[in-house]
Amino acid sequence: MRNPFRRAALGADVPHNKNTAQMETVVMPLPSKIVLPMGQHIGAPATPVVAKGDRVYVGSVVGRANGFVSADIHSGVSGVVEGLTTLTAPNGAGQSAVVIVPDGNQTISPDVRPPVVVDLPSFQQAVRSSGLVGLGGAGFPAAIKLAPKNLDEIDTLVINGAECEPYITSDNRCMQEDTDFILDGIRAVMRYLDIPRCVIGIEGNKPEEIDKLTAAAADMPVEVKCLPETYPQGAEKVLVETCTGREVPFPGLPSDVGVIVLNVTSVAFIGKHLKTGMPLITKRLTVDGDIVKRPGNVEVIIGTPIRELLEFCGGLTEKPGKVLYGGPMMGICVADLDQPVLKNNNAILALSRGAVQPAKTTNCIHCGRCANACPLGLSSKEIVAAYLKRDTALLARLNADLCMSCGTCTFVCPAKRPLAQNIALAKLLMKNGGKK
Amino acid sequence: MSDKLIVTAAPHITGADTTQKIMQRVCIALLPTLAAATVIFGLRALMLTALTVLACVLFEYGWCRLMKKEVCVDDFSAVVTGMLLAFNLPATLPWWIAVVGAFIAIVVVKQLFGGLGHNVANPAIVARIALSVGFAGRMADCPFPESGVDALSAATPMSADLTSEAYRALLLGTHGGVLGETCALTILAGGIYLIATKVISPIIPVTYLGTVFVLSAAVGVDPVCQLLGGGLLLGSFFMATDYVTSPTTRKGRLVFGIGLGVITCAIRFFGTVPEGVSFAILLMNLLVPYIEEHTRQARLGIAKVKRGGAGA
Incomplete structure (x- = not known):
């Protein structure tokens, strides 16, 4: 456990700005097109398996995982592939992307059916073929997390419901609206990986969610832990330490101290996927920021251009200074509004020029x-x-x-x-x- | 909507605190003591403070202009130095000596080392020591309170007889001394304000005062008188906690506070100069880089390296 004299770790009192916490998720209608970059995860980009003119359906694979650390990419619409394009990723690198124009019918692919899961390998295969990546923001392919080398040493599943980034409430809405899926997912992971104990970490600014999950998980070996309200509680290493008292070694992974960490939205997706077989094609996003006319939580088809999403939210009141993938602490600047919504996004924030004005710097005063x-x-x-x-x-x-x-x-x-x-x-x- | 967007690395927001706001809070914390000094020593205390503040700000402005550096007097750090310097001077000090002190503090100790954040020792402390050495007679010529009778029989309360009268005098400051060494109550109030507004951490004042208390009791000197007398309270809350010249980690601050207490007591009990607090702070200031090197925080997930303490 942390000795506060050896490591203060005070974190920061970052204003929460959870303006949309009480706003129920609304489903955005079909966009005019979707753009699916092949690199929406940590690891090797997927390889496109469709060509211009191909017909695709809801749930069709359009990009195949390229190696172990990679993930499949699926279409969220039925329609026709308009072509392959090159998109500039937020880090400046070019990557190929599949552009699909929806036909409006949303015909579901015949390949989409509930997976037959009987044991660990079939469970891991189901997660791998779902295209799931870490939905907390990191985008690490989830199937790898569920296949640790030291499986017999894993004794704790930690579920990340901290949601410490300001503005973002999509995990919060997930805990409210998809409580059963979260518990189904936790049950499946605990059962197939034979993990005896689970801790759900939720920041203290979400008392309703803490109560709801505590009540829902009453008959399971699940502890719901109230985390301090300082940023960054949801950072993996911090979360593992707060929830289990263990320090993840560096370099190393949570599995080195017997822990697997999954985000609430990821585990809810696993629960839902096992029932429906639908791969990861939609995402619940918080759309907020000081210049968004109608902020809220929106269920969006992955690949929707940000411009159309912002228009669905009533547009902007003024020219944006920055538009972010994610929250203001770790979010990534969007280079232009034609960029699409990605798998691991949990928010799109539009901030005015005034809100992101850099403050005047002084010399370092060594305040510590x-x-x-x-x-x-x-x-x-x-x-x-x-x-x-x-x-x-x-x-x-x-x-x-x-x-x-x-x-x-x-x-x-x-x-x-x-x-x-x-x-x-x-x-x-x-x-x-x-x-x- | 096709206009260009700003693209920078995260984070995209920063906290509300600024260097300027922190320095302003230190000024606010010093105001009650300034008021007390004005009551005790009359208007000349206020005039002296105004003079040193003005001199410090002008020296800072002039130096920056002369060196063609960005003028940054709006960060209020020169105001803090000016106030602290005045609090270390007797109210009767001739004005030109105070200006010399301001020059030493701002130009010699602060700007020659690179300005805000780069000075090795606390500017006000070095200026006080320089004046004490250079103008020993005038610096020791502490006036008695203007109003009423001096409650203590001597100008140096440290050596006075200890009665409940004396304690009250020390608390209220109705005794001789430099501006900021008299009224213990207002200094405490200012210190508590700084801790409550998170400008300073309580670690340095608490360990400093605690160490002095314990050592005084150990050698049989009245500890309360040691805490309230002399410049200890002002030094522990306002001068020893100067960010630039004190350690940044909790462990470092603990070591720093204990070191201050030990040196102060050593000078007070065995030394001949009445400068226990000033010299303790100056000496510990010089040790800060060394303390920092050896009191870094433990890092999450990094196994301790056995290497003579460094990097631990």
């Missing part, structure tokens, strides 16, 4: 807030100083590569210095062996 807030105990300002000197030996000694870019240090810095951003560059410098 960055280090004391860092959930991992890193000395943010020292890492940045070492990076500016290109001192890779010191960066290694300070464990700069442990940083998960949660952004807490930048948020708390009163001098408004871009700490997390520089640490990301420091990690790159370390990876490239001292060369930029």
Whole structure:
């Protein structure tokens, strides 16, 4: 367990802005087209298996997983493939994408049927063919998490319902609206992986959800844990420590300390998929931000252009400064509004130019807030100083590569210095062996 | 809607606190003590403070202009230094000595080292020590309160007879001393305000005062008088907690506070100069980089490396 004198880990009091927490999910009608990039997960991009003019149906595979760390990509509409295009990913890399024009009939593919699951291999196969990736935001192919090398040492399933990013309430709505699917999913994972215990971690700002899941899971070996309301409670390593008292080693995975972590939305999807066989083709998203006319939670077909989603939410009141995939702490800037909604998105935020105006920076005043807030105990300002000197030996000694870019240090810095951003560059410098 | 969007790395929001707001809160925390000093020593206390603040701000402005650096007096750090400097001076000090002090604090100690965040020692402390050494007679010439009788029989309360009268005098500040060393109550109020508004962590003041208390009791000196007398309260809440010249981690602050207490007591009990707090803070300031190196936080999931403490 953490000794607060050895690691303060105060986190940050980030305003929650959960404006849409009480807004029921609405289903967005069919978009004019969907764009499905082949890299919507960590790992190798999928290989397109359709060509221009092909007919596809709801649930048809359009991209086949390319290797072990990869995931299938399915069409969320029935229609005709308009072609393959190259899309610039948020990190600037080009990637191929399949564009499909819906025919409006939403004919379901004959391949979609409930999977026959009798044991662990068939369960893992079902999850693999569903195209599920970590829906908390990381986008790690879920089937790999469910196939740990040390299966007999896994004793705890941790379900991440923290939802610590400001604005986002899609996991919150999932806990309200899909409670049964969440429990079905938990039951399946615990049964097929033979895990005796489950902890659901939910931040204290969601008391209704804590009560609802506690009541629903009363007859199961499930503990619902109320997490502190400081950011970032939902970061995997932080969550594992708060829920189980165990420290995930670095480098390492939660499975190294006997834990498997799944997001609530991921586990709800598993529960639903086992019933229906429908692969991952839709996503519940929070659409919010200071310039969205009608914020809310929307169920969207993956691949829907952001422009059409924002129009469905009433459009914007002014020209946007930034549009984000995800929340304001870790979200990724969308380069243009024609970019599509991706599998691992849980929010689209549109923020005005004024809201994202960078504040004036001053010299570092050594207040130490960055280090004391860092959930991992890193000395943010020292890492940045070492990076500016290109001192890779010191960066290694300070464990700069442990940083998960949660952004807490930048948020708390009163001098408004871009700490997390520089640490990301420091990690790159370390990876490239001292060369930029 | 086809207009270009801003693309930057995350995070996209920052907290409400700024360097300026923090410095302003320190100024607010010092105001009750300024008021008390004005009541005790008359208007000249207020005038002296106004003078040092003005001098500090002007030196900072002038230096930045001269060196063609960005002028950053709006961060209020020079105002804090000016107030703290005045609180370390007797109300009767000639004005030009106070200006010399401001020059030492801002130009010599702060700007020559690179400005805000780069100074090695606390500017106000070094200026006080320099003036005490350079103008020993005038710095020791502490006036008695203007109103009423000095409750204590001597100008240096540290050596006074200890009665309940004396305690009350120390608490209220109705005794001789520099501006900010007199009224213990207002300094405590300011310190509590800083802790409550999370400007400072309580670790340094608590360990500093605690160490002095324990060591005083151990050698048979009245601990309460040690805590309330001299510059200890002002030093522990306002000078030792200066971000730039104190450690950043909890462990580091603990070590720093204990070190301050030990040095202060050593000077007070065995030394000959009445500068226990100033020298303790200066000496510990110089040790901060070393303390920082050896008191880094434990990192989640990183096994401890056995390597002489470094990097642990």
